[in-house]
Structures are given as structure tokens and as C-alpha cells.
Amino acid sequence: xxxxxxxxxxxxxxxxxxxxxxxxxxxxxxxxxxxxxxxxxxxxxxxxxxxxxxxxxxxxxxxxxxxxxxxxxxxxxxxxxxxxxxxxxxxxxxxxxxxxxxxxxxxxxxxxxxxxxxxxxxxxxxxxxxxxxxxxxxxxxxxxxxxxxxxxxxxxxxxxxxxxxxxxxxxxxxxxxxxxxxxxxxxxxxxxxxxxxxxxxxxxxxxxxxxxxxxxxxxxxxxxxxxxxxxxxxxxxxxxxxxxxxxxxxxxxxxxxxxxxxxxxxxxxxxxxxxxxxxxxxxxxxxxxxxxxxxxxxxxxxxxxxxxxxxxxxxxxxxxxxxxxxxxxxxxxxxxxxx
Amino acid sequence: xxxxxxxxxxxxxxxxxxxxxxxxxxxxxxxxxxxxxxxxxxxxxxxxxxxxxxxxxxxxxxxxxxxxxxxxxxxxxxxxxxxxxxxxxxxxxxxxxxxxxxxxxxxxxxxxxxxxxxxxxxxxxxxxxxxxxxxxxxxxxxxxxxxxxxxxxxxxxxxxxxxxxxxxxxxxxxxxxxxxxxxxxxxxxxxxxxxxxxxxxxxxxxxxxxxxxxxxxxxxxxxxxxxxxxxxxxxxxxxxxxxxxxxxxxxxxxxxxxxxxxxxxxxxxxxxxxxxxxxxxxxxxxxxxxxxxxxxxxxxxxxxxxxxxxxxxxxxxxxxxxxxxxxxxxxxxxxxxxxxxxxxxxxxxxxxxxxxxxxxxx
Numbered sequence: 001x002x003x004x005x006x007x008x009x010x011x012x013x014x015x016x017x018x019x020x021x022x023x024x025x026x027x028x029x030x031x032x033x034x035x036x037x038x039x040x041x042x043x044x045x046x047x048x049x050x051x052x053x054x055x056x057x058x059x060x061x062x063x064x065x066x067x068x069x070x071x072x073x074x075x076x077x078x079x080x081x082x083x084x085x086x087x088x089x090x091x092x093x094x095x096x097x098x099x100x101x102x103x104x105x106x107x108x109x110x111x112x113x114x115x116x117x118x119x120x121x122x123x124x125x126x127x128x129x130x131x132x133x134x135x136x137x138x139x140x141x142x143x144x145x146x147x148x149x150x151x152x153x154x155x156x157x158x159x160x161x162x163x164x165x166x167x168x169x170x171x172x173x174x175x176x177x178x179x180x181x182x183x184x185x186x187x188x189x190x191x192x193x194x195x196x197x198x199x200x201x202x203x204x205x206x207x208x209x210x211x212x213x214x215x216x217x218x219x220x221x222x223x224x225x226x227x228x229x230x231x232x233x234x235x236x237x238x239x240x241x242x243x244x245x246x247x248x249x250x251x252x253x254x255x256x257x258x259x260x261x262x263x264x265x266x267x268x269x270x271x272x273x274x275x276x277x278x279x280x281x282x283x284x285x286x287x288x289x290x291x292x293x294x295x296x297x298x299x300x301x302x303x304x305x306x307x308x309x310x311x312x313x314x315x316x317x318x319x320x321x322x323x324x325x326x327x328x329x330x331x332x333x334x335x336x337x338x339x
Numbered sequence: 340x341x342x343x344x345x346x347x348x349x350x351x352x353x354x355x356x357x358x359x360x361x362x363x364x365x366x367x368x369x370x371x372x373x374x375x376x377x378x379x380x381x382x383x384x385x386x387x388x389x390x391x392x393x394x395x396x397x398x399x400x401x402x403x404x405x406x407x408x409x410x411x412x413x414x415x416x417x418x419x420x421x422x423x424x425x426x427x428x429x430x431x432x433x434x435x436x437x438x439x440x441x442x443x444x445x446x447x448x449x450x451x452x453x454x455x456x457x458x459x460x461x462x463x464x465x466x467x468x469x470x471x472x473x474x475x476x477x478x479x480x481x482x483x484x485x486x487x488x489x490x491x492x493x494x495x496x497x498x499x500x501x502x503x504x505x506x507x508x509x510x511x512x513x514x515x516x517x518x519x520x521x522x523x524x525x526x527x528x529x530x531x532x533x534x535x536x537x538x539x540x541x542x543x544x545x546x547x548x549x550x551x552x553x554x555x556x557x558x559x560x561x562x563x564x565x566x567x568x569x570x571x572x573x574x575x576x577x578x579x580x581x582x583x584x585x586x587x588x589x590x591x592x593x594x595x596x597x598x599x600x601x602x603x604x605x606x607x608x609x610x611x612x613x614x615x616x617x618x619x620x621x622x623x624x625x626x627x628x629x630x631x632x633x634x635x636x637x638x639x640x641x642x643x644x645x646x647x648x649x650x651x652x653x654x655x656x657x658x659x660x661x662x663x664x665x666x667x668x669x670x671x672x673x674x675x676x677x678x679x680x681x682x683x684x685x686x687x688x689x690x691x692x693x694x695x696x697x698x699x700x701x
Binding site for chain 2: 059087091134137138140142143145147148149150151152153154155156157160194196197198199212213214216217218219239241244245247248250251252254255258
């Protein structure tokens with residue numbers, strides 16, 4: 001299979017399996033080149049769009065289009081130099097996409113306020129990369145980048161991809177489960193955005209997808225409604241931090257409480273990719289948080305124990321690790337050349 | 340800090356205030372670095388204010404919030420040192436006993452640890468200052484101060500950071516020692532408030548820089564000056580006064596000339612003219628080269644906090660090691676722990692001798 005075919009295959013897997021689970025939608029042709037708008041400055045005739053996705057933003061009346069540059073590197077190819085070159089190239093693509101009538105006609109809906117961001121997807125096809133990918137980004141000089149004001153590029157490395165792929169896998173697994181942890185179909189769930197005091201949640205009903213701001217953070221929170229029991233809801237927190245402490249869990253519990261996710265009709269589960277000491281830290285954090293709640297709490301009824309109803313709900317929160325899988329998106333190098 | 344944060348989720352507004360409030364520590368490159376740690380690269384055209392807005396909307400977990408708070412915190416600017424001499428023979432056991440009393444007294448508010456090294460009792464006091472007017476992510480400033488009781492034959496030197504909290508702790512401890520001994524302790528501090536002559540106040544500093552044993556004076560890099568009111572006419576005492584600034588420059592040039600030429604300061608007509616107008620030195624920074632191994636270049640500072648009365652004497656020392664080419668980078672750094680003690684003691688001894696000589700003749 002040639003490189004183009006491999007890019008198409010990788011884009012197809014990502015579209016249908018991974019990002020579909022985060023409620024992203026794919027638009028336009030895959031693996032398509034289009035005319036560069038600044039040929040001299042960018043020193044190229046064309047830019048590629050391996051695949052383009054879109055989602056609606058929760059905190060603005062706008063739609064975000066994600067122009068993806070898919071890379072599949074061996075361990076030894078994941079170098080600072082390679083990542084820097086790829087970032088600079090993607091930055092040029094975004095700068096042009098914002099100006100290009102051709103790109104917009106291929107990928108943008110009519111009559112929408114929108115912004116274009118770049119996603120550099122660096123997959124390690126031999127599964128051998130164990131270095132600190134973030135260190136590979138240190139050599140990127142922001143002055144060499146071209147993407148316009150209001151835009152951004154996101155770089156997902158092997159570990160990020162592993163994390164997101166495992167969330168995807170767990171969601172799929174839970175959807176197929178015959179047990180009580182069964183997740184409903186996609187139409188019944190959405191990713192959670194808190195109301196921000198500094199910004200109104202402007203598209204609460206419309207914005208259901210996990211944005212890249214969410215996917216690059218420590219919490220990815222999925223909120224679903226049980227189609228079988230209209231008053232039942234559920235929250236699954238995918239918590240990434242491998243060395244989370246009791247304080248991290250206390251903070252997470254407070255986050256859930258503050259945003260109205262700890263209620264009688266809501267089942268809360270926290271899922272982590274790592275086990276190790278996390279169950280112990282979670283238990284300590286939960287107990288300390290409840291102790292803080294119960295400071296000064298006395299139920300007037302002598303039959304009741306001295307524990308608040310909220311504390312009872314917090315005790316119901318379950319932490320569990322989810323199994324690790326490794327999906328093969330590509331088994332050969334992709335995207336080693338730069339224009 | 341961590342308990343209050345972990346019990347209460349930080350809102351985007353609180354994060355924005357945290358990021359916005361320290362332009363130096365959370366500069367545009369630092370904010371870009373925070374975003375890059377998540378793999379996010381905002382446009383190079385994004386302003387710092389826009390970065391603050393964008394980053395404050397991102398979800399942060401507890402560890403990340405603590406990281407942000409720590410990035411903003413200024414490592415406490417190194418405090419200068421001051422000292423008090425407690426006259427008489429005070430037993431180390433008495434000192435340790437009153438520290439134990441103090442530790443119990445402040446339990447829950449301050450963390451006190453003690454260590455005895457030879458004839459010195461070292462006390463560390465950790466405490467927080469909280470400014471409730473600020474949001475909870477930025478209201479707390481943690482401090483750790485070190486106080487040393489250095490026992491000599493017939494007196495004890497108490498060396499402490501020249502800040503209010505240091506003074507308060509030491510006053511408390513001295514009060515406790517007095518109660519324990521059932522008698523007052525006479526103390527000695529460098530205080531030239533009774534010296535009302537400009538040239539004697541200046542002499543205190545010029546002697547200080549030239550009398551350090553085992554050192555060769557290399558340069559005087561800065562001075563602070565003040566002025567007596569002349570003929571009972573009250574004049575504004577303002578360091579920002581451009582005229583005053585000019586006198587500072589003149590006096591620094593005169594002192595530097597004396598250092599380089601080896602001439603006597605008092606023979607300089609320009610110096611005499613400034614003296615006549617009531618000007619005197621209240622602070623000085625100078626560099627002296629060690630004449631024995633390891634041949635460090637030392638940068639000393641000595642000054643009175645209360646410049647009008649020449650009270651609240653404080654001092655500092657930093658060093659620049661000599662390179663293998665016998666040159667100096669002129670980047671001065673602080674000594675680690677006990678290394679500073681030797682040099683601070685030099686200043687303390689010379690300052691005390693000078694002070695006693697000057698006050699003897701009043």
C-alpha cells in the first residue's frame with residue numbers, strides 16, 4: 001500500500017472509531033491537497049489536509065474545524081527536529097486555510113462563524129516510543145509559526161493517542177456491556193462543560209463533542225441520560241493523572257459537586273488507566289472530603305447518623321481502572337516528507 | 340495552602356486573576372509554556388492578556404492549580420541580615436527551653452524547628468502571610484526565616500533576617516529568657532541616632548569598607564545618602580528628589596575616587612562641601628577581594644533602614660568565585676547556609692567596633 005492509501009486508511013480509522021466517539025464529525029474529502037495562498041512565504045505550491053473534523057464550541061457561537069496532519073513515526077523518527085518541521089508545516093496550512101476559498105469550499109459549512117485549528121497527530125507505529133514526548137516540543141520556536149491570531153495548533157503524541165484511544169475503547173466496551181454499567185448509544189450522551197463564571201455556556205444544547213481543550217486536559221467527563229429510566233443520569237470521569245493524590249481526588253469531587261454532578265439521580269464513576277496507588281489515594285481523598293463536609297454537620301433527627309446526605313452520595317462514587325489496549329492505526333511510516 | 344485549594348475547586352475567574360496578577364513570573368513565554376505542556380500552541384500573535392483568557396478557560400486539576408500557584412510565587416527576595424548582642428552568659432539550655440515554649444505558643448500557626456550545631460542554636464520559623472483582600476489562589480505567601488543564637492564566652496549574638504517577623508520572634512524569645520532568668524538582659528544594637536554629626540555617620544561606613552581584614556577593597560558600586568536639616572530648617576527628605584540624586588552621584592564619585600586613588604576622603608573639597616550641607620552616607624555596597632584562598636570576590640552591603648536616625652542596621656554578603664583564568668564573572672550569588680556566617684560575622688565585628696568607637700566620643 002502506498003503512503004496516500006495509508007494516510008486514507010489511518011484517517012478512516014480515526015474518523016469512524018476514535019474521534020467519532022468524542023462526537024467529532026468528519027467533513028469533506030480525506031487526504032486532499034489544495035493550493036497554497038502564500039506560495040513565496042510558505043515555499044510550497046500546495047498544502048495537504050489528511051482529514052478535517054468539526055465540532056461546535058461550548059463557550060462561543062462558533063464551529064471549530066480541525067485540519068489534521070497525520071504522522072506515523074517509528075521510535076527513532078520521533079525527534080525534536082521532525083516534530084518542529086511538522087508543527088511549522090501545519091502552522092502554514094492553518095494560515096492558508098483561513099484565507100483559501102478552495103479549502104473553505106471543501107470543508108466549511110455556509111453561514112457559520114467558525115475558526116480553523118490544526119491537529120498534529122503523531123502516532124508511533126512500532127509501539128516502542130517511551131520518551132517524554134513533551135520534551136520534543138521544547139525546540140519549537142513560536143516565532144517560526146504562522147497560524148493567525150485566534151487560532152491554535154494542538155500536538156498529540158503517542159501517549160496522548162494511547163490515552164484517547166483507551167477512552168474510546170472503554171466507551172465502546174461499556175456500550176456493549178450487558179451489566180449495570182452499560183452505556184447508552186451516542187445520541188444519549190454528551191461531554192460535560194461546566195458553566196464558567198467568567199463565560200456563559202453559550203451552546204449548552206448544541207455543543208456535545210469533547211473539544212481539544214477537554215481532550216488535552218486531565219479530566220474528560222462524559223455525561224449520559226439513561227434511555228430506559230428518564231430520570232436517571234450518569235457521569236463517567238476519565239481521569240488521566242497516573243500519580244493522583246488524595247488532594248487531587250478531593251479537588252475532583254469538589255469539581256463534580258460544584259457543577260451539580262453529585263445528585264441522587266446521577267451515578268458517578270471515575271475511570272483511570274492506571275491502578276497502582278490510585279484506589280488508596282481515592283479512598284483517602286473521599287474520606288477527607290467527607291470529613292470536611294461533616295465538620296459542624298449534625299442531623300436533628302436522633303435516628304440519623306451524623307453524616308450529611310451529600311456525604312452519602314459521595315460515598316457512592318466508584319473508582320475503577322480500565323483495561324489498556326493498543327490500536328494499530330498504521331504499521332508503516334507516514335508523513336516523513338515536508339514540502 | 341493545599342487543603343484550602345483541594346477542598347474548593349478553582350473557577351476560571353480565580354485562575355484568570357492568578358495568571359493576570361504577575362506579569363513578570365507569568366510572562367507571555369511562561370503562559371505559552373503552560374499551554375505547550377498540554378500540546379497547545381496558540382498563535383504567536385496572541386497577546387498576554389488573550390493568553391490569560393484562553394488558558395483560564397481550560398480545565399485544571401489540583402496538581403496543575405498548585406503548579407500555577409507555585410509559578411506565580413516569588414521566591415522570597417533574600418532578606419538582609421541584622422543582629423543583636425545579648426550581654427552576659429546565657430546558657431544554651433535556656434535558649435533551647437524558651438524556643439520550646441515558643442513552639443508550643445504558636446502551634447498550629449507557625450512551624451518551628453531547632454537544631455544545635457556546636458555553640459549555635461538555629462531556629463527555623465515557617466509561617467504564612469495571608470492577604471484576605473486577594474482571591475484564595477493568590478492570597479497566601481509562605482515564609483521560612485532562620486534565627487541563630489551564637490553563644491560566645493560572655494555574650495550571645497542573635498543573627499536574624501531584617502524583617503518585622505524576625506524582630507517579633509526574637510523580642511518574644513528574649514522576653515522569655517528574661518522571665519526565665521528573672522532579670523533584664525542588656526542588649527547591643529548598631530544605632531547611630533545619638534551621633535548627630537554628618538561626617539561621623541559617613542565615617543562609620545568608610546571605616547567599615549576599609550577595615551575588613553584579609554580583604555582588598557576593589558570598588559564601591561553604590562551608596563545611599565540622607566541629609567540633616569540645616570539651621571533648623573526642615574527640608575523634605577526625598578530620595579526621588581533629582582537634586583538629592585545628584586548629591587548621591589557626587590558622593591559616590593568621591594568615594595570611588597578615594598578607593599582607587601587611596602587618598603583620604605576628608606581631604607576632598609567636594610566631600611567637605613557635601614558635609615557642610617549636611618549630607619551623610621546611610622547605606623553602601625562595595626566589592627572586596629579575598630586575599631587568601633579561595634580568592635572570592637565578595638559583594639557586601641550595609642545600610643540603616645531608618646536613614647534619618649541611622650537605626651535598624653542591616654547587611655548582606657554575596658560572592659563571585661574566581662575562575663580558572665583568575666577572572667570574575669561579576670555575577671554575585673548567595674552563600675549556602677553556614678558559609679555566609681563567617682563573612683557576616685566579619686561585618687558584625689567591624690560594625691560593632693566602629694559603633695563603639697564613634698559613640699564613645701559623644
